[in-house]
Amino acid sequence: DAGITQSPRYKITETGRQVTLMCHQTWSHSYMFWYRQDLGHGLRLIYYSAAADITDKGEVPDGYVVSRSKTENFPLTLESATRSQTSVYFCASTQGANEQFFGPGTRLTVL
Amino acid sequence: SQELEQSPQSLIVQEGKNLTINCTSSKTLYGLYWYKQKYGEGLIFLMMLQKGGEEKSHEKITAKLDEKKQQSSLHITASQPSHAGIYLCGADRDNNNDMRFGAGTRLTVKP
Numbered sequence: 001d002a003g004i005t006q007s008p009r010y011k012i013t014e015t016g017r018q019v020t021l022m023c024h025q026t027w028s029h030s031y032m033f034w035y036r037q038d039l040g041h042g043l044r045l046i047y048y049s050a051a052a053d054i055t056d057k058g059e060v061p062d063g064y065v066v067s068r069s070k071t072e073n074f075p076l077t078l079e080s081a082t083r084s085q086t087s088v089y090f091c092a093s094t095q096g097a098n099e100q101f102f103g104p105g106t107r108l109t110v111l
Numbered sequence: 112s113q114e115l116e117q118s119p120q121s122l123i124v125q126e127g128k129n130l131t132i133n134c135t136s137s138k139t140l141y142g143l144y145w146y147k148q149k150y151g152e153g154l155i156f157l158m159m160l161q162k163g164g165e166e167k168s169h170e171k172i173t174a175k176l177d178e179k180k181q182q183s184s185l186h187i188t189a190s191q192p193s194h195a196g197i198y199l200c201g202a203d204r205d206n207n208n209d210m211r212f213g214a215g216t217r218l219t220v221k222p
Contacts, residue, residue, distance in 0.1 A: 045210050090153060100144075
């Protein structure tokens, strides 16, 4: 299917476990982004990538790892999940200084 | 603290009424984006403003960026229940897609 997809849509995990959230886009957009959305904080940028093998830290990168071996995929890994990482995670993509297209989100709960 | 301040945090209006949401930055913005989010869903792009004094309209929604490129407003004319949702402003900090978002304004439109 065309567009930007995220998986899983819902995830419950335990403190200390590793979790990977997947993001896939079919437009061959250069830029991809990971955000987290929390009540009171709005949407905050975790990491972004300008192209395959190029990634940069955003506003709140601590505790997260990203990779971009292929243009269309941008997985986000929580190496040792903490309760403070309970959030809704959004992936987005864009071709340049244009609108970003957002995925449907992944709701992550860390117990 | 948010780099982008949105006001009000929430807004309840009667159907048919006009309303305005504001977004203010302490820094000059390279690009200002308005998005709408329905509860539990991803963000939908509304408009992008780049030039000081720029104004764009789509259907009943008008967005403006002031001459100094530090403040934007989103105005909805004759609101409808379909306008309900969370409105977020976002800005490119350094013209390199390092995005920051406001905390959002939750709009409720009463029929």
